[in-house]
Amino acid sequence: MPNKYTFPQDLEKLKQDVLNIIFPIIPANGVSSAPKDFMKIQRTNAGKYLPQHYLVYFLLKDLLGFDNYGRSEKVAWSIPIDFKGKVFLIEHRKMGLGLFASHEQNKEEEAKKIIQLINKAVGKIKPYFNWRASQAINSPYLNVENHSSVIFERYHFFLDQYKSILKTIKQLKNTEDTAALIPSPQVLKLNKQKEWLALATIDAFFSWTEHVFIHLAILKGKITTGNQVAKLALDDWQSKFKLAIDITDGMRPLYDHLCIIKEQIRNYITHGAFGKKGEAFHFHSPIGAIPVFIPKQKEEFQFSFIQKAEIQDDEAIAIIEKFITELWSGSRKPAHLYIQESYLPSILSLANDGTYVKAMKTPEKMENLIDRLCYEFDNASNMDW
Known part of the structure; x- marks a missing residue:
């Protein structure tokens, strides 16, 4: 994959390939069951193995266009994802990045699979990160x-x-x-x-x-x-x-x-x-x-x-x-x-x-x-x- 893309021409092709890599992770857009009460969700143990927060954000939001709930108290960003019909949140909080699940049931096994897929996708799109970095370095927003x-x-x-x-x-x-x-x-x-x-x-x-x-x-x-x-x-x-x-x-x-x-x-x-x-x-x-x-x-x-x-x-x-x-x-x-x-x-x-x-x-x-x-x-x- 690292040698197959020319940016920005191949962005859509890369997006489709990455969606295939992370499937069955899909956007939780419009899912009414997505937890809105952040105090009632729990941090999963598997979440500590997520890549750096900016890599996850650029993967899910910047490249793939997943929804972001935005900022809230002590939360920089919050992206809901759907994994086999179950909703999880990936949040960057003051205490660090984490994968959060509803407290109603144990979702640790699903969480481990989510982390594996995200890490795999991040490892595959290094050329995309390099391209975005080259764009940033030409700007004054540094x-x-x-x-x-x-x-x-x-x-x-x-x-x-x-x-x-x-x-x-x-x-x-x-x-x-x-x-x-x-x-x-x-x-x-x-x-x-x-x-x-x-x-x-x-x-x-x-x-x-x-x-x-x-x-x-x-x-x-x-x-x-x-x-x-x-x-x-x-x-x-x-x-x-x-x-x-x-x-x-x-x-x-x-x-x-x-x-x-x-x-x-x-x-x-x-x-x-x-x-x-x-x-x-x-x-x-x-x-x-x-x-x-x-x-x-x-x-x-x-x-x-x-x-x-x-x-x-x-x-x-x-x-x-x-x-x-x-x-x-x-x-x-x-x-x-x-x-x-x-x-x-x-x-x-x-x-x-x-x-x-x-x-x-x-x-x-x-x-x-x-x-x-x-x-x-x-x-x-x-x-x-």
């Missing part, structure tokens, strides 16, 4: 998960560890013999650990910015569809930066420094740790081994004996901290409230209709939007319609 706060916690964890060990090293140096030419073994060990923590801090910072820049671009109305988000996610760091942030005179030096840090330190970890300055090779010369550097090139390798200026770990972290302060200043202050503090997803329809751009004008406008969205999300999660 939420983009916001993990910025969690990723930033990782950065801060390593930063705090780095600063702690740096403080310990300074204290030890103050107590050691200042005339000693070689640091103590303890200081040497701590210096190595400090370097590791610096690398981890820098790597965590760039991971965070890769995520934050996408959300900032959404809030500024620069990207409004799922396809644009997916494309930007695959773009390089510089492209994300330039779309999310206007490189003004004040931001230009920070951007230039961060590009160097990313190439020398972050990429050093990511691409095999061949050297912070790209010293992957040593040339056999009459005067001994000479490092050969690999400058960053997008199209082809160009080798050199000339190394670029190096930014030390301590300096790199100071630049990063300065950038974070600058990032959330001025016109980007409202974005900090949404991206770092609200835990809300970025909603592409709000980027598409200009809601985010309006909220970005002042922190107060953004706070009002956050309050409204949190209220709506709370109601939805509690199924308080």
